[in-house]
Amino acid sequence: MTKINLSEHIRSIPDWPKKGILFRDITPLLGNPEAFILAIDAIIEPYKNKRIDFVAAVEARGFIFGSIAAAKLNAGFVPIRKKGKLPYKTQTVSYDLEYGTDTLEIHTDGIKKDAKVLMIDDLLATGGTMAAACRLVEKTGGIVEGIAFLIELADLNGREKIKKHNVSAVLKY
Amino acid sequence: MTKINLSEHIRSIPDWPKKGILFRDITPLLGNPEAFILAIDAIIEPYKNKRIDFVAAVEARGFIFGSIAAAKLNAGFVPIRKKGKLPYKTQTVSYDLEYGTDTLEIHTDGIKKDAKVLMIDDLLATGGTMAAACRLVEKTGGIVEGIAFLIELADLNGREKIKKHNVSAVLKY
Numbered sequence: 335m336t337k338i339n340l341s342e343h344i345r346s347i348p349d350w351p352k353k354g355i356l357f358r359d360i361t362p363l364l365g366n367p368e369a370f371i372l373a374i375d376a377i378i379e380p381y382k383n384k385r386i387d388f389v390a391a392v393e394a395r396g397f398i399f400g401s402i403a404a405a406k407l408n409a410g411f412v413p414i415r416k417k418g419k420l421p422y423k424t425q426t427v428s429y430d431l432e433y434g435t436d437t438l439e440i441h442t443d444g445i446k447k448d449a450k451v452l453m454i455d456d457l458l459a460t461g462g463t464m465a466a467a468c469r470l471v472e473k474t475g476g477i478v479e480g481i482a483f484l485i486e487l488a489d490l491n492g493r494e495k496i497k498k499h500n501v502s503a504v505l506k507y
Numbered sequence: 508m509t510k511i512n513l514s515e516h517i518r519s520i521p522d523w524p525k526k527g528i529l530f531r532d533i534t535p536l537l538g539n540p541e542a543f544i545l546a547i548d549a550i551i552e553p554y555k556n557k558r559i560d561f562v563a564a565v566e567a568r569g570f571i572f573g574s575i576a577a578a579k580l581n582a583g584f585v586p587i588r589k590k591g592k593l594p595y596k597t598q599t600v601s602y603d604l605e606y607g608t609d610t611l612e613i614h615t616d617g618i619k620k621d622a623k624v625l626m627i628d629d630l631l632a633t634g635g636t637m638a639a640a641c642r643l644v645e646k647t648g649g650i651v652e653g654i655a656f657l658i659e660l661a662d663l664n665g666r667e668k669i670k671k672h673n674v675s676a677v678l679k680y
Contacts, residue, residue, distance in 0.1 A: 345595065351594070357594045361585075361586065361593070361595065361614055361617060364584040364585070365584065365617055366583055367578070367583055370577065370578065374578070393570075394570060394586075394588070394592075397566075397574070398570050399574070401574055401575055404543065405540070405543065409540055410537065410539055411537040411538065411543060411571065412537070415567070420534070421524070421532050422518065422532060441534055444538055
């Protein structure tokens with residue numbers, strides 16, 4: 335097996351979703367089985383020998399690594415969704431966006447009290463969504479053991495918003 | 508290991524998302540690691556010894572089983588998204604809903620020509636979204652080897668819309 339450089343499988347797209355933003359596109363990585371597996375193994379590396387009861391992730395891209403992380407850690411997978419998508423009783427949290435607010439939901443029975451929860455997402459930007467997702471998990475009684483990303487956009491200082499948690503990222507830009 | 512009955516982990520929710528619909532909620536299954544792994548193994552069972560180059564799935568719930576299926580089959584994962592979510596050049600397909608239309612997109616370079624593609628989703632209802640997703644994969648040059656679901660709502664006759672393909676489902680209601 336040849337050594338894989340994960341960053342070679344991340345495509346940079348200028349001015350997307352708007353002018354001045356350099357978007358890091360992970361779809362080439364997802365499309366390459368070796369790079370994909372290497373990425374997920376690297377994301378969960380800090381938690382491989384720890385007890386994790388649940389992995390939680392925010393739709394939609396968070397589901398891609400979140401569900402595999404859960405399977406690999408022998409944990410349950412708990413989806414966090416935008417408002418109105420989950421069919422059972424939900425706990426909600428709202429958070430500020432650049433313009434307006436957004437709301438995330440989780441099933442009230444998704445996470446057992448005091449369960450150890452690993453939060454997974456592909457990319458840490460401003461940290462606002464992840465900070466809200468952590469509050470949501472805590473509102474349901476879960477304990478956020480850590481937050482693991484594939485990519486961190488360090489310039490945006492997203493760690494500041496989630497600094498009370500253990501945060502890891504495989505690639506930094 | 509005790510024998511797991513997958514259907515015991517599917518929760519039925521009456522009148523959701525609207526009156527008269529009995530919604531099959533997979534979140535209890537996702538939250539149980541043994542049931543989750545058993546479900547994904549059952550979904551990909553017909554393709555375990557076949558060559559699959561890519562697994563494609565439609566956001567958001569399709570990503571949950573789709574990404575694990577790709578990893579387990581040593582295939583690349585190709586996300587199919589709603590309009591405007593993918594950052595690179597896309598191929599699009601529109602399809603009719605009960606009221607109005609919806610549009611799906613895939614990256615034009617996501618699937619290589621003549622690649623063998625397995626389509627994955629959690630649930631087959633009317634089949635409209637999956638039929639559109641298959642057309643999209645074919646438009647990019649891929650060959651739809653099969654479509655695998657966890658759940659099929661047989662009364663809705665969704666197989667009719669995708670009958671030219673190999674279709675499998677683990678649970679039928």
